[in-house]
Amino acid sequence: MPHDYGLGPGFEPMHVDRKSLYVNLEERIKYLQHFIEWSSADVEALQHGTKYLKQLIPAVVNMVYKKLLVYDITSRAFHTRTTADEREPDEDYLTEETPQIKRRKMFLRWYLTRLCQDPTSMDFWRYLNKIGQMHCGQERLAPLNVEYIHLGVCLGYIQDIFFEALMFHPQLSMRRKVALVRAINKIIWIQNDLFAKWHVRDGEEFADEISMYSFGSGNREGFLAGKRIIGSSSGSSLDDDRSSIADSASVAPSMQSVAPSEQSFQTASVQSDQTAHSTASASTTTGSGHGSAPQDPAAAKISACPFADFAKKGSSTETKIWAN
Numbered sequence: 410m411p412h413d414y415g416l417g418p419g420f421e422p423m424h425v426d427r428k429s430l431y432v433n434l435e436e437r438i439k440y441l442q443h444f445i446e447w448s449s450a451d452v453e454a455l456q457h458g459t460k461y462l463k464q465l466i467p468a469v470v471n472m473v474y475k476k477l478l479v480y481d482i483t484s485r486a487f488h489t490r491t492t493a494d495e496r497e498p499d500e501d502y503l504t505e506e507t508p509q510i511k512r513r514k515m516f517l518r519w520y521l522t523r524l525c526q527d528p529t530s531m532d533f534w535r536y537l538n539k540i541g542q543m544h545c546g547q548e549r550l551a552p553l554n555v556e557y558i559h560l561g562v563c564l565g566y567i568q569d570i571f572f573e574a575l576m577f578h579p580q581l582s583m584r585r586k587v588a589l590v591r592a593i594n595k596i597i598w599i600q601n602d603l604f605a606k607w608h609v610r611d612g613e614e615f616a617d618e619i620s621m622y623s624f625g626s627g628n629r630e631g632f633l634a635g636k637r638i639i640g641s642s643s644g645s646s647l648d649d650d651r652s653s654i655a656d657s658a659s660v661a662p663s664m665q666s667v668a669p670s671e672q673s674f675q676t677a678s679v680q681s682d683q684t685a686h687s688t689a690s691a692s693t694t695t696g697s698g699h700g701s702a703p704q705d706p707a708a709a710k711i712s713a714c715p716f717a718d719f720a721k722k723g724s725s726t727e728t729k730i731w732a733n
């Protein structure tokens with residue numbers, strides 16, 4: 410349920426400084442979080458749900474890579490590191506069994522493991538930004554240029570797999586499912602922005618000022634003196650991520666893939682419980698049931714969801730928005 414901001418006579422909108430959205434990652438994240446009502450309820454949902462999410466990761470990775478190898482335009486990127494060059498690669502197209510793809514699956518597994526972990530530190534969001542940055546074709550050595558269309562739809566595909574699997578989970582209560590799906594949805598949409606911002610041209614007029622606004626120690630936003638300079642911050646945080654989650658590979662079921670007040674954002678703390686209250690109250694009010702049944706039995710039959718067979722009929726849910 411959206412937070413009631415008390416819009417009425419005399420209401421003053423909250424100030425958002427446009428420039429800071431482009432030159433200061435922290436301010437951008439704060440705005441996105443506040444807008445999407447990211448709250449302590451989301452953090453709690455993720456902390457509780459992390460074990461369920463991690464169980465899904467290996468299957469999600471397999472499905473994503475199957476998908477990326479289906480299309481020449483995305484598959485080629487694993488040869489040429491770009492989706493913008495339509496020339497055929499010199500070698501045969503890669504398959505799931507090739508060592509390169511196995512290695513890349515590991516990267517995605519690390520990323521998703523990180524995605525399902527503690528989102529309370531700014532490092533978490535900085536990491537998501539770094540993933541966006543590295544796909545936008547501006548690395549000095551071996552640039553990787555994945556155009557936004559593929560990134561956006563790939564995120565949507567990942568979201569779809571997570572949501573279906575979670576909603577059919579046999580043990581989680583409906584209240585937990587909804588809370589977890591909402592939290593993941595918010596993270597994925599912020600990741601989507603952190604992909605898109607490297608591809609859209611909005612805010613380009615601030616490009617030459619971005620290096621003046623640092624975000625954390627040594628983390629520049631990829632610009633210097635009007636030019637984008639990717640790779641300015643070291644890749645060490647990614648390296649650290651790899652080693653810290655090295656055991657994540659073992660958790661998994663395998664899955665068959667299916668077809669193809671006047672306040673400025675300069676100071677606002679958006680993880681306050683102001684929004685937590687509204688978020689918590691927006692969760693389902695009746696959901697104590699186990700695993701809701703699909704509306705369409707045929708859909709369940711072809712479901713890619715590992716829990717689909719366990720889904721039981723009978724639980725219904727009512728949120729405030731439907732009660733009105």
Ligand code: HEM
Pocket residue numbers: 477482483484486487490492513516517520540543544553555559560563564567647
């Ligand atoms: C949801 C969207 C995506 C996410 C979250 C994602 C995530 C990642 C991550 C975490 C890495 C490894 C980074 C590292 O540690 O070096 C990576 C590398 C890579 N990604 Fe993506 N990716 C996405 C979409 C795509 C798409 C759509 C393509 C192809 C069309 C693609 C192609 C690549 C390639 C070629 C690499 C480099 C692999 C290498 O250096 O060996 N990615 N991606």
